[in-house]
Amino acid sequence: MKKKEKSAMQMQRFESIFQCPVCTSPMKIVEYKSVVCDQNHTFDIAKQGYVNFLTRPVRSEYDKELFEARKTIIDSGLYEPLHSKVREIIGEVQSPKVLDTGCGEGSHLAHILKNANDGVGVGIDIAKEGILSAAKYYDDLIWCVGDLANSPYSLESFDIILNILSPANYTEFTRLLKQDGLLIKVVPKSEYLKEIRNLFYDETYSNEQTVVRFKENFQQVETYELSYKVPLHESLLQPLLRMTPLTWNKMDERKEVRITEISIDLELLVGRKK
Numbered sequence: 281m282k283k284k285e286k287s288a289m290q291m292q293r294f295e296s297i298f299q300c301p302v303c304t305s306p307m308k309i310v311e312y313k314s315v316v317c318d319q320n321h322t323f324d325i326a327k328q329g330y331v332n333f334l335t336r337p338v339r340s341e342y343d344k345e346l347f348e349a350r351k352t353i354i355d356s357g358l359y360e361p362l363h364s365k366v367r368e369i370i371g372e373v374q375s376p377k378v379l380d381t382g383c384g385e386g387s388h389l390a391h392i393l394k395n396a397n398d399g400v401g402v403g404i405d406i407a408k409e410g411i412l413s414a415a416k417y418y419d420d421l422i423w424c425v426g427d428l429a430n431s432p433y434s435l436e437s438f439d440i441i442l443n444i445l446s447p448a449n450y451t452e453f454t455r456l457l458k459q460d461g462l463l464i465k466v467v468p469k470s471e472y473l474k475e476i477r478n479l480f481y482d483e484t485y486s487n488e489q490t491v492v493r494f495k496e497n498f499q500q501v502e503t504y505e506l507s508y509k510v511p512l513h514e515s516l517l518q519p520l521l522r523m524t525p526l527t528w529n530k531m532d533e534r535k536e537v538r539i540t541e542i543s544i545d546l547e548l549l550v551g552r553k554k
């Protein structure tokens with residue numbers, strides 16, 4: 281079976297999650313080719329197995345190279361403790377519908393759901409290059425190019441919303457989550473990738489504002505801290521430098537970079553709708 285048809289079938293199984301980003305009508309999968317609303321607004325399923333729901337062109341600073349580097353680093357297992365923690369939290373929900381918002385190239389979602397035998401994973405990102413890569417490697421999941429501010433999903437469709445190192449949209453999170461659903465937001469703490477940060481920045485990073493905004497919008501039910509250091513294999517240095525906006529416009533400042541270990545320092549904020 282072709283990739284496009286396989287994706288179309290998966291989308292059809294979970295058709296009720298879709299809502300037209302133009303007119304908010306319900307949508308259907310038509311002829312395994314397109315996602316079409318009651319008013320006939322039509323979004324084609326690409327041959328690579330994803331749908332672009334953007335209603336206007338968007339330029340993203342996140343490019344193919346950055347997403348390839350993120351995939352290499354995530355596949356190397358650097359975030360495995362994060363994935364198992366999220367898996368543990370999701371594990372309490374029966375057949376969960378999971379939406380990853382700002383999913384990038386999809387590896388976090390794919391790793392988190394890798395042994396899940398029911399439910400569904402859906403990823404949305406505004407950067408087409410990210411979703412192209414996601415659809416290429418992970419064809420059991422549903423991948424959408426879209427703007428979280430105008431998302432193609434219907435009211436209270438998801439049990440779990442993930443928001444990993446990506447911008448939040450609490451109005452949409454509230455609309456999309458079921459009443460008893462959980463939002464899991466992953467934010468960096470001050471030591472996150474500090475070996476890279478220290479090369480280019482003097483000030484330390486604080487996530488205080490981000491945590492305050494989370495608490496203003498959601499009822500915080502749990503917080504987990506994940507802090508660890510991992511020895512860095514030489515082959516991962518370049519992908520590590522390329523995967524993060526921390527190095528944007530900075531790479532010519534340092535000729536030689538020596539990093540032999542890398543710090544992960546994350547906070548998982550788990551919340552319910554207020």
Ligand SMILES: C[S@@+](CC[C@H](N)C(=O)[O-])C[C@H]1O[C@@H](n2cnc3c(N)ncnc32)[C@H](O)[C@@H]1O
Pocket residue numbers: 340342350381382383384385388404405406407410426427428429444445446447
């Ligand atoms: C730092 S990256 C993190 C990607 C992924 N979660 C990861 O950890 O590898 C932030 C992502 O948020 C996405 N993003 C930013 N604004 C968005 C929006 N309005 N709607 C959807 N995605 C958005 C970007 O395209 C980018 O892929």
Ligand SMILES: [Zn+2]
Pocket residue numbers: 300301302303304305317318319320321
């Ligand atoms: Zn429509």
